[in-house]
Structure formats: structure tokens, C-alpha cells
Amino acid sequence: MEFPVFxxxxxxxxxxxxxxxxxxxxxxxxxALVDRGFRVLLVDGDxxxxxxxxxxxxxxxxxxxxxxxxxxxxRTVLVYPEPNLAVLPASSGVPDMVNLxxxxxxxxxxxxxxxxxxxxxxxxxxxxxIGPSVLWFNTVVHHNxxxxxxxxxxxxxxxxxxxxxxRDHNRRRFYLVANMVRNEKEGIQVxxxxxxxxxxxxxxxxxxxxxxPRDNLMARAVRDQVPAVRSAETGKADEAIxxxxxxxxxxx
Amino acid sequence: xxxxxxxKDFCPHGFPDxxxxxxxxxxxxxxxxxxxxxxxxxxxxxxxxxxFLKALETEMERSRRLGLPTSxxxxxxxxxxxVNDTYGHEAGNRVLQHVGSIWRTHTRKIDIACRxxxxxxxxxxxxxxxxxxxxxxxxxxxxxxxxxxxxxxGTSISITASFGVDACDPKENCTEExxxxxxxxxxxxxxxxxxxxxxxxxxHGKTLTTELSRxxxxxxxxxKPGD
Numbered sequence: 001m002e003f004p005v006f007x008x009x010x011x012x013x014x015x016x017x018x019x020x021x022x023x024x025x026x027x028x029x030x031x032a033l034v035d036r037g038f039r040v041l042l043v044d045g046d047x048x049x050x051x052x053x054x055x056x057x058x059x060x061x062x063x064x065x066x067x068x069x070x071x072x073x074x075r076t077v078l079v080y081p082e083p084n085l086a087v088l089p090a091s092s093g094v095p096d097m098v099n100l101x102x103x104x105x106x107x108x109x110x111x112x113x114x115x116x117x118x119x120x121x122x123x124x125x126x127x128x129x130i131g132p133s134v135l136w137f138n139t140v141v142h143h144n145x146x147x148x149x150x151x152x153x154x155x156x157x158x159x160x161x162x163x164x165x166x167r168d169h170n171r172r173r174f175y176l177v178a179n180m181v182r183n184e185k186e187g188i189q190v191x192x193x194x195x196x197x198x199x200x201x202x203x204x205x206x207x208x209x210x211x212x213p214r215d216n217l218m219a220r221a222v223r224d225q226v227p228a229v230r231s232a233e234t235g236k237a238d239e240a241i242x243x244x245x246x247x248x249x250x251x252x
Numbered sequence: 253x254x255x256x257x258x259x260k261d262f263c264p265h266g267f268p269d270x271x272x273x274x275x276x277x278x279x280x281x282x283x284x285x286x287x288x289x290x291x292x293x294x295x296x297x298x299x300x301x302x303x304f305l306k307a308l309e310t311e312m313e314r315s316r317r318l319g320l321p322t323s324x325x326x327x328x329x330x331x332x333x334x335v336n337d338t339y340g341h342e343a344g345n346r347v348l349q350h351v352g353s354i355w356r357t358h359t360r361k362i363d364i365a366c367r368x369x370x371x372x373x374x375x376x377x378x379x380x381x382x383x384x385x386x387x388x389x390x391x392x393x394x395x396x397x398x399x400x401x402x403x404x405x406g407t408s409i410s411i412t413a414s415f416g417v418d419a420c421d422p423k424e425n426c427t428e429e430x431x432x433x434x435x436x437x438x439x440x441x442x443x444x445x446x447x448x449x450x451x452x453x454x455x456h457g458k459t460l461t462t463e464l465s466r467x468x469x470x471x472x473x474x475x476k477p478g479d
Binding site: 105106109139152155156159160163167168169170193194196197200201 | 318319320381382383419421424453464465467468469471472473
């Protein structure tokens, strides 16, 4: 029997360390892929402290928790900020959602499977850290994207995450995105450094997927609750994200 | 083992001391005793190889349904032949019982500890991830090492064992035989690396920690941009 894997391509965005811009990158990449004609489902995998909805300025009534607790129809919980982008919101401030038990995992797995039938791509934006739900989401998707910054703690945490996923969960394909870098050169440099160490100690070779420069546009986008890709201004960040999305579209 | 509550028997003819009823009762008891014996190892009281095969199949099927991995620990007592040769076969049997009772008392109720054959044991850990299984194996290894077995002559022997651990993810679609082979290879590795240790995927003989080693840290910091 084949274990059910989502029919569309699924990608998990994680980082180990918090505050590296995971959510921002997953939202913007999702939107850039929508512009390329994909129908994308964005799952807020930060089950205890959700914020995809906040970043998109959505008002959310029901969340993944309602599906699990009250047997709500998963489809009614989806929020559509755009016709081809759906968000499956999670609840915020609910500690019991952080540590998923096996039954919850099985239920969420089924929910995702049902929902993903209508999409080309499923993005999961997980919580920071390497808790059970982070590891679980990372193991049910096809592709693991790890977001890093030049900050040494971010690189160390990303390495630890890759190590655990590789050693305990048999994951072998990782993609790196460097955020908050000065330019593409620094992005490649930061990723190459990590790739080298992962290759040496873990014997797997993550791939460089792209970079997002640190610029005012990204910071303002979060504050205004309008994603950079949808902002009236265009900038380097916007351009880099579209490049990242293009590379992803080719690989997925 | 699984003694059902005795049902109230009654004779359809109402004989107070019905001989047929007595016979049926005896047969039923014998049947329960035999089915217990069929799946138990007489010496250690653990499950036997036959039950192991059945239980592994069941648990891996459960894994597929739940989407959770099944873990397996394979254990081989170190230098068991030397114990037999030095202290005699009676002592050898005592060692097997001693070891078996540690496996039973230091695992969860849902874990299935079996005697695989000879001085080899195997423990199935249903719906358990690798790191938990490795922790269990580490605990068993340490407990065994610390608990000396007192002999009849007043001396005591200290026993150690080698452990191989792996988890089978339902997504891997591997068969029971492949899984057992895989775990057996980690056991071989533990033996060849010097015994009294736990080997598993990515262990390289080291203990399982999520912490990074000094070498890893140094390499990461050496790779800081601007280098």
C-alpha cells in the first residue's frame, strides 16, 4: 500500500530559528507563483502562533483547529485572498495545537489531502524550532525549503534542523533560501557555506534555491499587511522573489 | 497469559456433575495453555520467534494505516559463549532469564519483547520514532550493564549487550524481511565497533543527540561569509 502523499507538489518552509522571514518568503513566493498561473494552497503550519493571516491582512473566523475539534468541512475554513491563492489558517495562542499527537497528525494529513486536490501547489509555513509538528510537516511534503540568514545562529539552527530531518526522518533533499542578505553574491556565499558543512557531516547536498535581499520594501510590507509582491512599488526584493518562484516553478 | 473469566457452564440435561462438561473444561484449559506456549519462549517468558513474525506484520500494517513508523531493536548478548564455557550452561540460562526480565520490565506495555533465538533478542516498538527507540535502547544497554547477575556461588557476573536500532517509515514501503535485515546490520555494526553499544542510522557509534558536535560548530562558524 502506498502511503498517501499529496497529489500536487508540496513544499514545506522551515528555518529552525525564528524571525528569519519564513512566513514572508512563503507568502510572497506563493503569490509570485500564482502570477505564473499556479493555484496555490498556503497552509499556516505554525499551529500555536499563526500569522500568515496577519501578514495578508485577512480576517479569519474559523481555523484548522475548528476542523479538528468540531469536524468542520475543511473547504469552508479556507480563505481566498485571491482567486488562485487559498489560505488554511491556524489558530493563534493555542498551546495544545503545538504538540500534535499521532491522531491529530493523521487528521491533518487527511485534511490536507482532501484540500490539496483543488490545487497545483501546497505550501506549508511551519513554526520555528524543531518541535514535533515542525518535523511532521517536513516529512509529509515533497520538498523541504530551509530559510536562512547570514546570522550564525540562523545557520546553526538550520543545520540542526537538516540534521534531525535527515537522520531521524530519512529526508535527503533540501533547498536553501538566503534571506536578509545584501545581494545575490552574499546569498550564494551564505548558502554555499552551509551546503559545504552539511555535505561534509551529513552526506547530503542541499541545493541553493535563491535569495531575498534585505530592503525597506519587505519590512514595510509586513507593517502594511500587504505582501511585497503585491505592493505598488517594485524593488530588489520583489525581483528576487520572482526569480526564486521561477526557479521553483521549473523544479516542482 | 490471557485467561478469560470462566464462563458459567451448564449442562443442557441439567446433570449436576456432568462428565462431558468436565471434559470440555479440561480441553478448554489445555487449549489456552497450549496457545500461550505456542507464542512464548519457555526459558525467558518472552514472546518467541513465531510470535515475533506475526506481531511485526501486524505492527507494520498498523504503521501504514496510522502513517507512523515502527521501530525495532535487535539485541545480542556480548560474549555469551564465554559465559557458557566459563560458568556452565546453567549459568548461561540464568543470564538469558536475567536479560529477558530486564527487557520486559524496562519497556512499555505496548512494546513486544521477543527471544529471536539463541542469545539474540528483538523488541518491536509500535508507532515509535527512531529517536525514542534509540533512547529506549540506550536505557536498556545501561540498565543491563549496571545490573550484575548474582550466581549461586556468591560471585556475580556483569553482562553487556550490543544493540541495533532502526525505524521503518510506512512511506518507505519496505517488507518485514528488509526491515529486520536493516536492523540486523546495525547490530553487526555495534558488534564490530566493540560491543556494548547502540548503533542506528547516522550513529557512527556515537550517542544520539540533537546537539551539534564541536567539529560541526567549528565548520559552521568557519564558513561564515566574508571568509
